[in-house]
Amino acid sequence: MNAQYLSGFPLKLEGDPVPMVSFKKVTKSYGSLVVLDSLDLDIAEGEMVTIIGPSGSGKTTVLRMLMTLETINGGVIYVDGEPLTHMPSGNELVPANNRHLRRMRSKIGMCFQHFNLFPHMTALENCMEGPVHVLGLSKKEARERAEELLAMVGMADKRDQHPSRLSGGQQQRVAIARAMAMRPKVMLFDEVTSALDPEVIGEVTNVIRKLVAEHHLTMLMVTHQMGFAKDISDRVCFFYGGRIEEQGTPEELFGNPKRERTQQFLSAVKEAI
Amino acid sequence: MFDWRWDFTWEILPRLLAATGNTLLAAGLGYAIAVVLGLAFALAQRTPYRSVTVVVREAIEFIRSTPLVLQIFFVFYVGPQFGIRLSPWTAGMIAIGLHYAAYLSEVYRGGLESVPKGQWEAATSLNLSTARTYFRVIIPQALPPSLAGMGNYLVGIFKDTPMLSVIGVAELMHTANAIGSETYRFLEPYTLVGVIFLLISLPTAAGIRLFETWVRRKLGMV
Ligand SMILES: Nc1ncnc2c1ncn2[C@@H]1O[C@H](COP(=O)(O)OP(=O)(O)OP(=O)(O)O)[C@@H](O)[C@H]1O
Ligand SMILES: [Mg+2]
Numbered sequence: 314m315n316a317q318y319l320s321g322f323p324l325k326l327e328g329d330p331v332p333m334v335s336f337k338k339v340t341k342s343y344g345s346l347v348v349l350d351s352l353d354l355d356i357a358e359g360e361m362v363t364i365i366g367p368s369g370s371g372k373t374t375v376l377r378m379l380m381t382l383e384t385i386n387g388g389v390i391y392v393d394g395e396p397l398t399h400m401p402s403g404n405e406l407v408p409a410n411n412r413h414l415r416r417m418r419s420k421i422g423m424c425f426q427h428f429n430l431f432p433h434m435t436a437l438e439n440c441m442e443g444p445v446h447v448l449g450l451s452k453k454e455a456r457e458r459a460e461e462l463l464a465m466v467g468m469a470d471k472r473d474q475h476p477s478r479l480s481g482g483q484q485q486r487v488a489i490a491r492a493m494a495m496r497p498k499v500m501l502f503d504e505v506t507s508a509l510d511p512e513v514i515g516e517v518t519n520v521i522r523k524l525v526a527e528h529h530l531t532m533l534m535v536t537h538q539m540g541f542a543k544d545i546s547d548r549v550c551f552f553y554g555g556r557i558e559e560q561g562t563p564e565e566l567f568g569n570p571k572r573e574r575t576q577q578f579l580s581a582v583k584e585a586i
Numbered sequence: 587m588f589d590w591r592w593d594f595t596w597e598i599l600p601r602l603l604a605a606t607g608n609t610l611l612a613a614g615l616g617y618a619i620a621v622v623l624g625l626a627f628a629l630a631q632r633t634p635y636r637s638v639t640v641v642v643r644e645a646i647e648f649i650r651s652t653p654l655v656l657q658i659f660f661v662f663y664v665g666p667q668f669g670i671r672l673s674p675w676t677a678g679m680i681a682i683g684l685h686y687a688a689y690l691s692e693v694y695r696g697g698l699e700s701v702p703k704g705q706w707e708a709a710t711s712l713n714l715s716t717a718r719t720y721f722r723v724i725i726p727q728a729l730p731p732s733l734a735g736m737g738n739y740l741v742g743i744f745k746d747t748p749m750l751s752v753i754g755v756a757e758l759m760h761t762a763n764a765i766g767s768e769t770y771r772f773l774e775p776y777t778l779v780g781v782i783f784l785l786i787s788l789p790t791a792a793g794i795r796l797f798e799t800w801v802r803r804k805l806g807m808v
Binding site for chain 2: 421427446447477
């Protein structure tokens with residue numbers, strides 16, 4: 314990645330308000346397969362944006378890049394006005410080093426489709442690990458915070474259980490508490506209900522509703538549950554082939570989709586239900 | 587049928603039991619070195635520095651492709667030519683520790699690779715440091731699947747301690763040889779050595795299996 318390529322990308326985002334998350338001409342490819350093609354996407358502070366789209370359209374990749382689980386091949390991602398994937402060096406942006414990544418990553422939390430709880434730690438220990446060892450909280454503070462969050466997700470009574478003793482819905486709620494314990498500004502949810510039995514999906518979506526109602530978080534969510542997306546999102550982005558094919562408010566996108574591909578996708582999803 | 591003499595058996599037993607202490611000490615020390623060094627080898631192979639990875643990889647291959655007894659001789663007899671003069675015990679522990687470290691590193695490697703990618707990603711998403719991720723998240727989960735292999739090599743190192751007799755470490759085999767050359771009787775000492783090895787190996791193997799179950803339960807992974 315040379316400096317010339319990065320010219321035109323500001324060292325810091327200016328303006329009012331500065332978006333909490335900003336993808337600028339972000340490209341991601343695996344070998345010759347271009348997964349995301351010059352993606353531009355801004356998410357305002359406190360906004361809830363949902364990504365929908367067919368399998369392989371790059372939805373997960375968007376979240377993984379933001380969580381720094383994937384490197385990018387072009388463009389810059391900004392979080393809270395500062396470059397995430399890059400850092401300023403003199404007058405230009407250079408690829409971020411580990412220290413910069415660790416500082417910026419602290420603004421972001423993520424919940425995964427398969428929960429990814431640490432199986433050898435109890436629910437409480439899962440929620441205390443980061444706060445104690447990354448944020449430097451005392452054990453007592455971290456414990457209070459973790460207990461509060463486990464209560465918020467309705468898991469207070471299971472705090473001393475290991476994940477293997479919890480149902481999928483319960484594990485996912487612990488995972489949400491664990492991510493929230495790091496006090497991120499941005500929360501990412503990647504199909505957090507896809508691995509769950511239908512009857513427990515509600516307990517997880519209710520927790521997310523609660524987060525939206527009670528916390529001033531910026532959220533980016535990938536989901537296949539159109540109903541949930543419709544009544545929780547401020548904005549819905551329909552991804553197709555690594556690009557945003559169409560975006561708008563839930564009413565616009567679900568009620569009156571303009572693009573043919575969106576219409577096809579939504580009617581295919583409806584039929585599947 | 588056999589010319590087995592019980593009086594002689596009782597006479598040499600205390601001497602062999604004393605040597606058993608040395609055998610256990612050699613196996614224990616060697617294994618402790620191998621357990622720690624093996625982990626270092628396994629982790630070194632996962633560093634992003636290609637030169638480190640390649641050197642460690644080649645060293646492991648070299649150790650695994652040459653006989654242990656040669657390595658023992660090498661450390662003990664060739665070392666002094668480079669000005670490194672080691673006692674039989676020190677040389678023996680280095681050789682056997684290194685040898686088994688190479689094998690254990692492969693066991694660890696398998697264990698580390700068995701930890702799902704999602705665990706790394708969760709650790710990254712919580713911003714855990716690399717060291718914390720390894721020692722608190724990944725290694726505890728790599729341990730249970732490694733225990734069976736680690737147990738096999740514990741029994742293996744124990745059974746290989748007789749090779750240390752070639753440089754004069756006074757373990758069981760060395761003592762049995764000494765008894766044989768003093769008395770010209772070999773049946774009793776060698777039979778006793780076999781029985782002692784058996785009596786230690788079998789319960790150890792069973793104990794390892796129990797330990798494995800216990801660790802899994804302790805880590806909440808059952
Ligand atoms: N590590 C990888 N190596 C190669 N190709 C990959 C890798 N990860 C993802 N891809 C490819 O990138 C494309 C986008 O993947 P992504 O996981 O973002 O899709 P998605 O929209 O989340 O799909 P789904 O709805 O099935 O989860 C797919 O074609 C996928 O095969
Ligand atoms: Mg996906």
